[in-house]
Amino acid sequence: MTCPHIRFAVLDGVATIEIARAEKKNALTREMYSAMAQALKEAQAEGKVRAVLITGQPGIFTSGNDIEDFMSRPPGQGSDAMDSPVFQFMQALLSCDKPVIAAVTGAAIGIGTTLLLHCDFVYVSDEARLAMPFVSLGLVPEFASSLVVPQLMGHRRAAEKLLLGDPFTAEQAVECGIANAVLPASEVVNHARRVALRFNALPPGAVREAKQLMRAPQREAVLKTIREEGALFGARLRSPEAQEAFQAFFQKRKPDFSQF
Ligand code: COA
Numbered sequence: 001m002t003c004p005h006i007r008f009a010v011l012d013g014v015a016t017i018e019i020a021r022a023e024k025k026n027a028l029t030r031e032m033y034s035a036m037a038q039a040l041k042e043a044q045a046e047g048k049v050r051a052v053l054i055t056g057q058p059g060i061f062t063s064g065n066d067i068e069d070f071m072s073r074p075p076g077q078g079s080d081a082m083d084s085p086v087f088q089f090m091q092a093l094l095s096c097d098k099p100v101i102a103a104v105t106g107a108a109i110g111i112g113t114t115l116l117l118h119c120d121f122v123y124v125s126d127e128a129r130l131a132m133p134f135v136s137l138g139l140v141p142e143f144a145s146s147l148v149v150p151q152l153m154g155h156r157r158a159a160e161k162l163l164l165g166d167p168f169t170a171e172q173a174v175e176c177g178i179a180n181a182v183l184p185a186s187e188v189v190n191h192a193r194r195v196a197l198r199f200n201a202l203p204p205g206a207v208r209e210a211k212q213l214m215r216a217p218q219r220e221a222v223l224k225t226i227r228e229e230g231a232l233f234g235a236r237l238r239s240p241e242a243q244e245a246f247q248a249f250f251q252k253r254k255p256d257f258s259q260f
Pocket of ligand 1: 025028065
């Protein structure tokens with residue numbers, strides 16, 4: 001694994017992918033997406049891996065896509081978009097037919113929350129806040145969140161999160177079906193790991209086929225939505241609205257959308 005910000009290790013049948021860029025709140029760069037995609041593929045291919053654990057750093061799961069990358073190295077548009085590292089990561093997560101468990105160690109923003117929609121088990125620190133502020137950034141939802149979030153919680157509660165970008169607590173994440181349980185911050189990784197270890201005692205073929213069956217009815221719709229969102233997202237990244245939002249973030253001020 002060449003990216004220093006993604007740690008990958010296999011121990012006792014569990015492949016752990018740890019996001020480790022605390023100084024930038026675990027913001028995800030293109031290199032980090034590529035490394036996570038590679039790690040997921042290795043976990044999928046390695047026979048002794050029975051489950052995958054995705055985790056962050058104390059107090060931060062991930063602040064989402066690196067906004068500097070959004071400005072200077074945005075994913076391609078049109079057919080190129082599907083080759084970009086973020087789409088490779090999405091594809092690898094969707095293709096993983098081993099159980100994926102997320103330990104949400106702290107704030108989960110943007111793709112930090114939407115990736116959870118495609119994990120099988122999600123445990124959240126009681127100190128974590130989640131948010132999908134795509135629209136506030138001049139963007140549109142990604143990773144099929146425009147499909148899955150309304151399905152999970154109904155259109156109106158989804159609108160609070162996807163249109164207004166309202167943050168929500170760990171308890172609310174459980175209540176609306178995004179997470180399984182809230183754990184004390186000091187316990188969340190251990191708890192997620194204990195769940196992952198349980199798959200060592202289960203028949204792996206049956207687990208894989210059961211997961212495939214559970215995901216199959218949605219699979220095509222999820223992929224189609226990711227492509228549709230991706231086409232709009234790529235154009236939005238280059239829009240004056242998004243440029244204003246990104247500049248405002250780095251200038252530590254509120255964005256001003258009054259001129260649009
Ligand atoms: N992309 C790039 N840099 C980011 C980042 C991101 N998504 N999130 C945080 N950072 C950087 C900050 O610019 C800052 O860098 P600096 O020390 O060089 O100034 C550093 O990480 C610390 O972030 P800061 O905002 O000071 O920490 P905080 O504890 O006050 O707030 C967050 C933490 C996660 C709430 C806040 O950083 C945030 O809202 N980040 C952006 C989330 C976002 O909009 N993501 C995109 C979703 S599509």
